[in-house]
Amino acid sequence: MEMIHSEKLVYEYDKRDEEGNVIGTNRAIDGVDIDVAPGSFVAVLGHNGSGKSTLAKHMNAILVPTGGTIWVDGKDTKDPAELWNVRQTAGMVFQNPDNQIIGTVVEEDVGFGPENLGVPTDEIWKRVEDSLRSVGMLEYRKASPNKLSGGQKQRVAIAGVIAMEPKCIVLDEPTAMLDPNGRREVIQAVEKLREEKNVTVILITHYMEEVIDADQVFVMDDGHIVMHGTPREIFSRVDELKVYRMDVPQVTMLAEELRKRGLDLPRGILRREELVEALCRLR
Amino acid sequence: MSIALEHVNYVYSPGTAYERHALKDVSLEIEQGQFVGIIGHTGSGKSTLIQHLNGLMKATSGNIYYEGQSIYEEGYDMKKLRTQVGLVFQYPEYQLFEVDVLTDVCFGPKNQGLSQEECEKNAREALELVGFPEKYYRQSPFELSGGQKRRVAIAGILAMHPKVLVLDEPTAGLDPKGRDEILDQIDHLHKETGMTVILVSHSMEDIANYVDRIVVMNRGEKMLDGTPREVFAHYKELEKVGLAAPQVTYVMHDLKERGFDVAADATTIEEAADDIMRSFHD
Amino acid sequence: MIRDITIGQYYPAESPIHRLDPRVKIVCTLLFLISLFIQNSLLGYVIATLFLGCVIHFSKVPVKYIAKGLKPIVILLLFTVVMNLLLTRGGETLVHFGIITITENGLRTSVFMAIRLIYLVAGSSIMTFTTTPNGLTDGLEKLLHPLNRLNVPVHEVAMIMSIALRFIPILLEETDKIMKAQMARGADFESGNIIQRAKAMIPILVPLFISAFRRANDLAMAMEARCYHGGEGRTKMKPLRYKGRDKMAYIFTLIYIVVIFMVGRFVPFKLWVF
Numbered sequence: 100m101e102m103i104h105s106e107k108l109v110y111e112y113d114k115r116d117e118e119g120n121v122i123g124t125n126r127a128i129d130g131v132d133i134d135v136a137p138g139s140f141v142a143v144l145g146h147n148g149s150g151k152s153t154l155a156k157h158m159n160a161i162l163v164p165t166g167g168t169i170w171v172d173g174k175d176t177k178d179p180a181e182l183w184n185v186r187q188t189a190g191m192v193f194q195n196p197d198n199q200i201i202g203t204v205v206e207e208d209v210g211f212g213p214e215n216l217g218v219p220t221d222e223i224w225k226r227v228e229d230s231l232r233s234v235g236m237l238e239y240r241k242a243s244p245n246k247l248s249g250g251q252k253q254r255v256a257i258a259g260v261i262a263m264e265p266k267c268i269v270l271d272e273p274t275a276m277l278d279p280n281g282r283r284e285v286i287q288a289v290e291k292l293r294e295e296k297n298v299t300v301i302l303i304t305h306y307m308e309e310v311i312d313a314d315q316v317f318v319m320d321d322g323h324i325v326m327h328g329t330p331r332e333i334f335s336r337v338d339e340l341k342v343y344r345m346d347v348p349q350v351t352m353l354a355e356e357l358r359k360r361g362l363d364l365p366r367g368i369l370r371r372e373e374l375v376e377a378l379c380r381l382r
Numbered sequence: 383m384s385i386a387l388e389h390v391n392y393v394y395s396p397g398t399a400y401e402r403h404a405l406k407d408v409s410l411e412i413e414q415g416q417f418v419g420i421i422g423h424t425g426s427g428k429s430t431l432i433q434h435l436n437g438l439m440k441a442t443s444g445n446i447y448y449e450g451q452s453i454y455e456e457g458y459d460m461k462k463l464r465t466q467v468g469l470v471f472q473y474p475e476y477q478l479f480e481v482d483v484l485t486d487v488c489f490g491p492k493n494q495g496l497s498q499e500e501c502e503k504n505a506r507e508a509l510e511l512v513g514f515p516e517k518y519y520r521q522s523p524f525e526l527s528g529g530q531k532r533r534v535a536i537a538g539i540l541a542m543h544p545k546v547l548v549l550d551e552p553t554a555g556l557d558p559k560g561r562d563e564i565l566d567q568i569d570h571l572h573k574e575t576g577m578t579v580i581l582v583s584h585s586m587e588d589i590a591n592y593v594d595r596i597v598v599m600n601r602g603e604k605m606l607d608g609t610p611r612e613v614f615a616h617y618k619e620l621e622k623v624g625l626a627a628p629q630v631t632y633v634m635h636d637l638k639e640r641g642f643d644v645a646a647d648a649t650t651i652e653e654a655a656d657d658i659m660r661s662f663h664d
Numbered sequence: 665m666i667r668d669i670t671i672g673q674y675y676p677a678e679s680p681i682h683r684l685d686p687r688v689k690i691v692c693t694l695l696f697l698i699s700l701f702i703q704n705s706l707l708g709y710v711i712a713t714l715f716l717g718c719v720i721h722f723s724k725v726p727v728k729y730i731a732k733g734l735k736p737i738v739i740l741l742l743f744t745v746v747m748n749l750l751l752t753r754g755g756e757t758l759v760h761f762g763i764i765t766i767t768e769n770g771l772r773t774s775v776f777m778a779i780r781l782i783y784l785v786a787g788s789s790i791m792t793f794t795t796t797p798n799g800l801t802d803g804l805e806k807l808l809h810p811l812n813r814l815n816v817p818v819h820e821v822a823m824i825m826s827i828a829l830r831f832i833p834i835l836l837e838e839t840d841k842i843m844k845a846q847m848a849r850g851a852d853f854e855s856g857n858i859i860q861r862a863k864a865m866i867p868i869l870v871p872l873f874i875s876a877f878r879r880a881n882d883l884a885m886a887m888e889a890r891c892y893h894g895g896e897g898r899t900k901m902k903p904l905r906y907k908g909r910d911k912m913a914y915i916f917t918l919i920y921i922v923v924i925f926m927v928g929r930f931v932p933f934k935l936w937v938f
Contacts, residue, residue, distance in 0.1 A: 146557040146558070146559055146560070147527070147528055147529075147556070147557045147560065148527065159889055161885055161888065161889055183891050183893070186888070186889060186890075186891050187891055190889070190890070191886075191889040193882065193885070193886055193889075195879075195882055197834055197879070198878075198879045198882035198883050198886065199882065199883065199886035200830070201827065201830070201883070201886070201887060201890075202798065202826075202830070203796065203797050203798055203826065203829055203830045204796065204798065206901075207798055207901060207902070210901035210902075211887075211890060211892070212890040212891060213899075213901070214898050214899055214900060214901055215890060215891040215892045215893065215898055216891055217897045217898060217899050218899055219899060220899060220900060220901060220902075220903055223899065223901045224901065227901070244830075245830075245833050245834065248424060248425075249424065259890065260890070263890065263891065275555050276554065276555055278423045278424045278584040279423065279584055279585065279624070279625070279626065280423050280424070280624050281424070305557045305558060307558075344557060344558065344559035344560075345557075345558055345559070346558040346559075346562075348629065349587060349628060349629040349630055349651060350629050350630075350633060352651050353629075353630055353633060353651050353654055353655060356651055356652075356655040357655055357658060357659070360655060360659050362658075362659075362662070371629060371632055371633050371636065372636075374633055375633060375636045375637060375640060378637060378642070378658065379640055381662075382642075382662075433844070436848060438844050438847060438848065461850060461852070464847065464848055464849075464850055465850055468848070469848040470848075471841065471844070471845045471848065474845065476841075476842065476845075476871050476874075476875055477842055477845040477846060477849075477867075477871055478871065479866065479867050479870035479871050489846075489849055489850075489851075489867065490849040490850050493849060493850030493851055493852065494850055524874070538849055539848070539849065542849070542850060
């Protein structure tokens with residue numbers, strides 16, 4: 100069974116004028132079919148306003164589709180009886196680190212999810228410790244979130260989701276507000292989770308460097324999925340990505356530029372070692 | 383000389399347990415018309431530094447000169463300094479508050495005491511300078527897209543006719559295209575008006591294409607200062623403090639190590655491609 | 665300025681008082697405050713001083729820290745003292761100068777009022793210094809739990825309190841940022857009359873409110889995403905359970921209350937000596 104499966108997913112919302120009268124509808128998502136295999140790492144790319152965040156919010160029933168259906172681990176998100184199951188199955192990490200931490204002490208924040216699930220006290224403590232360790236934040240367990248850096252706050256947020264033992268984590272632009280160090284910390288924490296816990300990861304982002312290791316990449320534009328493939332397939336279509344307001348890693352760009360100038364390099368080079376090797380071979 | 387800092391120190395909450403030395407003996411001269419990038423990661427002191435330039439923060443010791451005059455002199459007109467050295471904060475769209483775009487941009491000129499007509503004239507010029515479409519002038523600033531909001535906020539500073547424009551992470555949170563558009567616009571602005579532009583960023587790749595000079599801040603100290611080429615030559619030191627040089631710099635160094643005849647100091651994709659092609663044709 | 669206020673701040677330390685159940689601290693603080701008002705004799709104040717002194721000593725909170733917390737009430741304190749001094753009549757007249765008359769009763773009332781006020785603030789700040797904000801809200805929630813039957817949303821109120829405590833520093837920082845951003849646009853918050861100054865606040869307040877609403881919206885979404893659905897069926901990571909030391913604290917406070925009540929009832933004012 101697929102972890103996430105959607106068919107002809109549509110999300111519409113009313114457009115209103117200044118007095119609040121409905122003057123039409125906007126389609127944030129328009130007929131999206133997506134399949135995510137359990138344990139895989141999937142990236143969704145798109146510019147701001149492409150519908151990628153709206154799609155993410157469908158994966159744990161923050162939003163429910165106005166058309167079509169999305170199943171999370173086989174559960175229809177429209178079914179009110181499954182709401183809390185869906186949310187426990189697919190945990191979500193948001194963009195703004197400050198606006199998703201509820202506790203005034205790190206460990207209490209991580210315990211918030213399990214408390215809501217009605218997990219027994221001893222078990223909560225075990226989960227809190229375990230999830231803080233897996234994101235490398237155990238030494239900060241007694242700290243106030245206000246004293247942490249952006250990257251550390253996001254790791255606490257991830258721990259908060261992990262403590263609910265989800266099968267799948269949806270990260271909605273978790274690095275958009277961080278500096279390069281923070282971004283690296285968060286991406287490394289996610290990688291480690293994948294190794295240790297075998298959770299499905301869905302990463303929504305517009306930083307290309309973060310998706311190089313993904314199993315599949317979806318590119319969204321105007322509510323549609325416009326490109327789909329492995330990172331290599333996607334990044335070999337540099338010109339097409341430009342149309343969708345995306346760019347590619349500098350190394351890929353350089354390889355593409357050299358190809359245009361007549362060097363016989365393979366398409367979709369992602370890492371600097373690859374480029375250096377390919378150039379050495381050409382000499 | 384437009385701005386000069388002499389041995390500037392800044393200490394947060396001195397004498398308490400929270401004491402923190404945010405700027406350590408920073409000396410810096412910035413010429414009129416230069417396009418300078420200030421790079422460093424969070425906590426490096428770069429934001430503290432730029433808030434000194436327009437007097438929002440006062441140095442614990444040291445001195446700052448604007449056009450040859452010390453800004454800490456008795457009776458110095460700080461309000462005027464703030465209009466001359468325009469500072470655009472990070473996420474500037476969160477400072478918008480007026481009912482429509484044009485009125486919001488007028489806030490600065492109004493504070494300068496200009497007449498209604500003058501305010502509006504300056505505001506329109508500023509909006510034009512940042513490439514904001516005229517048809518949205520009467521729209522509420524809260525209904526615009528992220529990139530457009532940011533343009534309005536930058537125009538809000540430009541409308542005061544500053545001689546120096548300081549921008550703190552103007553591309554934070556924008557998507558790649560939005561980022562390129564804003565940077566292109568700032569570049570255009572710099573060429574058009576000849577104003578001094580100081581751009582704060584944590585991404586070397588983003589600004590290497592634009593600036594004449596890069597100042598690298600680390601732990602409150604000025605670590606490196608020079609042209610992008612000079613600064614990226616120290617890529618190993620940059621790495622040590624967690625600031626990466628652009629990827630192409632690494633590629634070129636790798637190639638050189640593998641025996642390619644390349645100069646290894648390229649900072650942009652164009653330069654790198656030229657260099658590599660040359661090495662193949664030789 | 666805002667940062668100077670120490671009331672309501674937690675002072676991290678390892679002490680017997682810190683380890684007490686928050687409910688004990690809330691109830692005992694309340695009892696202590698009541699005790700200040702049910703007696704009015706020198707002996708009573710001596711006992712209250714001893715009690716407070718003991719608690720402060722065991723709490724390991726520096727006295728300097730508590731004194732700093734008294735700063736905001738200095739004006740109120742002076743006002744009460746002066747008013748009591750000048751307006752209370754009765755007893756021997758100590759000073760008579762023009763319209764100013766200070767009587768023995770006036771002196772006594774003003775001194776005792778000052779002590780009461782100081783002890784009131786010191787007593788309650790000991791509670792907040794030694795209890796984390798979350799501990800306080802948890803304690804309140806548990807104490808007020810019986811009100812649930814009267815349809816008072818106790819859990820919700822406690823949750824609102826703890827979220828407010830988390831966001832106060834964030835919003836303060838944000839205010840500072842917005843203020844600086846508007847100053848960079850030439851805004852002036854320091855000169856002009858009251859109306860002009862009030863008007864100058866608009867460019868700060870509008871963005872601040874918008875930001876607060878945005879944060880509230882985000883937070884609500886994040887809470888829902890983590891399966892928050894009110895107090896029902898929730899377990900606690902740090903459940904409150906009375907331990908031996910908590911019972912000891914209750915007994916100790918009760919003895920104190922009884923003694924001071926007796927003193928108030930049966931020891932006449934005559935012990936008033938100067």
